[in-house]
Amino acid sequence: MSRQKKPFAPALLSLFGMPLLPSDKLSLSDQIHDILLCQIQAGRWKINERLPSISQLAVEIGLSRQPIQQAFEALRGEGFLRQQRGNGTFLSSQKTRGAKSLGSIGVLMTSHPPESVRSWGYSEADNWRLHAILRQAAERHYLQEVHCIPPGDQENLYSRIGGLFSKQVRGILSLRPFSIPDFDILPSDSLPIVFLGYYAFRDGPCVALDLETGFYRLTREVIRQGHRRILLIPKAYPMPSEMELIYKGFERAMVEAGLSVDREAYEAALRIEWADLRVVREHLAAFVDPKGPRQSQHATAVVSAHYNYALSAIAVADLMGIRVPSDLSVVGMISGPIRLEDPNQRLTGIEYDVDLMVRMGFEVLEEQMRTRRNSVSLVRVKPIIQHGDSLAPPRKD
Numbered sequence: 001m002s003r004q005k006k007p008f009a010p011a012l013l014s015l016f017g018m019p020l021l022p023s024d025k026l027s028l029s030d031q032i033h034d035i036l037l038c039q040i041q042a043g044r045w046k047i048n049e050r051l052p053s054i055s056q057l058a059v060e061i062g063l064s065r066q067p068i069q070q071a072f073e074a075l076r077g078e079g080f081l082r083q084q085r086g087n088g089t090f091l092s093s094q095k096t097r098g099a100k101s102l103g104s105i106g107v108l109m110t111s112h113p114p115e116s117v118r119s120w121g122y123s124e125a126d127n128w129r130l131h132a133i134l135r136q137a138a139e140r141h142y143l144q145e146v147h148c149i150p151p152g153d154q155e156n157l158y159s160r161i162g163g164l165f166s167k168q169v170r171g172i173l174s175l176r177p178f179s180i181p182d183f184d185i186l187p188s189d190s191l192p193i194v195f196l197g198y199y200a201f202r203d204g205p206c207v208a209l210d211l212e213t214g215f216y217r218l219t220r221e222v223i224r225q226g227h228r229r230i231l232l233i234p235k236a237y238p239m240p241s242e243m244e245l246i247y248k249g250f251e252r253a254m255v256e257a258g259l260s261v262d263r264e265a266y267e268a269a270l271r272i273e274w275a276d277l278r279v280v281r282e283h284l285a286a287f288v289d290p291k292g293p294r295q296s297q298h299a300t301a302v303v304s305a306h307y308n309y310a311l312s313a314i315a316v317a318d319l320m321g322i323r324v325p326s327d328l329s330v331v332g333m334i335s336g337p338i339r340l341e342d343p344n345q346r347l348t349g350i351e352y353d354v355d356l357m358v359r360m361g362f363e364v365l366e367e368q369m370r371t372r373r374n375s376v377s378l379v380r381v382k383p384i385i386q387h388g389d390s391l392a393p394p395r396k397d
Helices: 028-041 053-059 065-077 118-138 155-162 211-224 241-255 261-270 279-286 307-319 356-372
Strands: 013-015 016-020 081-084 088-091 104-109 143-149 169-174 193-197 206-209 230-233 299-302 327-334 337-339 341-344 348-352 376-381 383-386
Touching: 013 028, 013 053, 016 028, 028 065, 028 118, 028 143, 053 065, 053 081, 065 081, 104 155, 118 143, 118 356, 169 356, 193 356, 206 356, 211 230, 211 241, 211 299, 211 348, 211 383, 230 241, 230 261, 230 307, 261 279, 279 307, 299 307, 307 327, 307 337, 341 348, 348 356, 356 376
Parallel strands: 104 143, 104 169, 169 193, 193 206, 206 376, 230 299, 299 327, 327 348
Antiparallel strands: 013 016, 081 088, 337 341, 348 383
């Protein structure tokens, strides 16, 4: 009996309550470095206090020593740690060597339980954005304080926000949405807040990704390859309006090309849980399989708003004898490896310049800090199409 291929599933690891996840964009050593830096600048250890050993952390995390060793070496090179032979590693500074601090920036994140594999997509994005925030904060001479809040903890969050951070915090970059009052001029006791979203937060100043333009461009690229029967696979975004933007971009590209949107397939896809391969197979059998019930109208391409669904669809299509991309093209939100046995194969998709998004977030936040005025509502970052191995012209019948 042949072994069935499974879609990529991340290892469930964490350090000090923050997730460590496989990522083609951010190494485990970089993630460990970022988490340790957050703990250092949050005051977990006092100056000259000894940190846990590399061996202790390796056992606690469930990793080899190598990525932890690399993180420690980077922090020593930056002036945060010092090695005392025979005694361990000690905290020497809360600032990069030679840096002058302009105060602290607060970072608010959503905590993701390591046992919850469904949180992986959001956690990887959070880790990636946090890494960019830490680099930008260092360039701008800020320390940072990071706090993680459980997903359901929304009640009176704005009124509690000041109590989460120290008095050194001058403003907050939030990676999670919550309601804030609509101030034109900030009250003297309020901290400036800017949201950094993979979707637009409606309740305050936000720098977000332009989902409508992204999926318009991506769908247009699929059409340019010659596809005419294209499915859109939705994603359950925290804010439904964001999926509406994706649909609007997809629909606009289809209408411009004189093509119709398959609403039946779209509505059926709303019920799909990407981790349930049986349901994914049923959907592909109904709408994609050239030997299925819609032989003459089967889709030749899938545009997925959900990265993990794209991986599941590719894995299940392999099992069904539907080859990607010769029989079916699959494109999605983020470019990354599409098959475990060949990590060099990449998903064709749209990516966003997260460094640019973070820089814009700092600019908006610093403007609030200077003027105490809430003068920006939304800044959108446009996407880049990354070409991989999952998109090709449709097979001629």
